Amino acid sequence: MGGTASESAYRVLMGVLESRTGQTLSPNRIWRIEMSLKPVMQRHGITDLDALVAALVTSNSRQLLDDTVDAMLNNETYFYREYSIFDDIAANALEHIHRVNLRERRLTIWHCGVSTGQEAYSMAMLLAEQDSKWAGWRVDIVGTDVSYHAIGRARVGLYSQFEIQRGLPVQRMVRWFDQTEAGWLAKADLRRRVDFSVQNMLTDRPPLAAPADLIFCRNLLLYFSLPMRQKAFARLRAVAAPQSFLILGAGETVLGQTDQFVASPRLRGLYEPADQQVRRSPIAPQVAA
Numbered sequence: 001m002g003g004t005a006s007e008s009a010y011r012v013l014m015g016v017l018e019s020r021t022g023q024t025l026s027p028n029r030i031w032r033i034e035m036s037l038k039p040v041m042q043r044h045g046i047t048d049l050d051a052l053v054a055a056l057v058t059s060n061s062r063q064l065l066d067d068t069v070d071a072m073l074n075n076e077t078y079f080y081r082e083y084s085i086f087d088d089i090a091a092n093a094l095e096h097i098h099r100v101n102l103r104e105r106r107l108t109i110w111h112c113g114v115s116t117g118q119e120a121y122s123m124a125m126l127l128a129e130q131d132s133k134w135a136g137w138r139v140d141i142v143g144t145d146v147s148y149h150a151i152g153r154a155r156v157g158l159y160s161q162f163e164i165q166r167g168l169p170v171q172r173m174v175r176w177f178d179q180t181e182a183g184w185l186a187k188a189d190l191r192r193r194v195d196f197s198v199q200n201m202l203t204d205r206p207p208l209a210a211p212a213d214l215i216f217c218r219n220l221l222l223y224f225s226l227p228m229r230q231k232a233f234a235r236l237r238a239v240a241a242p243q244s245f246l247i248l249g250a251g252e253t254v255l256g257q258t259d260q261f262v263a264s265p266r267l268r269g270l271y272e273p274a275d276q277q278v279r280r281s282p283i284a285p286q287v288a289a
Contacts (some may be wrong), residue, residue: 076219121186121194222251
């Protein structure tokens with residue numbers, strides 16, 4: 001950091017990020033603030049961080065505030081991240097949900113912190129490949145994120161060559177995306193399967209028509225302080241179906257963080273509501289064909 005004024009600017013920007021999103025900046029992310037905000041400053045004709053902070057304080061520009069917060073967010077994601085998790089979901093979690101919800105014939109999936117949409121589209125592709133299983137069901141896949149820029153990209157469904165190859169098998173790429181001059185565009189049939197919206201999970205209720213049977217909240221809570229994390233877990237539990245699954249990132253856990261969820265005794269990497277654990281309704285073993 002530079003002198004006192006710059007240190008003050010960093011503190012203000014970190015405060016803006018936390019107040020708007022609940023996220024805090026770890027020391028290894030602080031140094032990236034100026035680099036991340038350079039495009040925003042260029043776009044708005046601002047010379048440096050101190051001038052940016054001054055503009056945020058004195059200006060009524062909602063666009064400047066949105067752009068500033070958006071640039072400080074980490075939107076890292078890719079298709080089928082940790083492929084084994086999707087295999088477990090397909091083979092076990094969805095099988096259980098199918099039995100539990102057979103009478104209602106409804107499946108609700110929420111991707112919280114969905115970023116640019118790859119994870120939600122991965123789930124949509126997986127379910128489309130099980131179309132016969134879900135025939136006659138209402139299937140809702142909802143993706144939310146605090147970043148309006150990320151949600152805008154998710155809705156369009158346009159990905160670069162690097163993004164499309166990152167985690168996406170070639171056969172799915174060809175089946176679900178069209179190559180264009182601008183990049184790889186998700187086909188309309190895939191885009192219509194997911195609803196994306198800008199939401200702050202700490203303050204907004206997700207636009208779900210029913211309690212969520214699967215909740216993806218991966219590598220988002222890492223950026224929250226413990227009090228914010230506890231609040232986030234409570235909000236996740238408030239919209240989770242009694243017998244549902246929560247999917248966190250590989251480096252995340254509920255231990256010491258919340259009493260709302262517990263680790264699934266059968267599905268590694270998945271969690272269940274603590275008050276209505278899925279283990280009370282055993283998951284049937286898969287029988288080899």
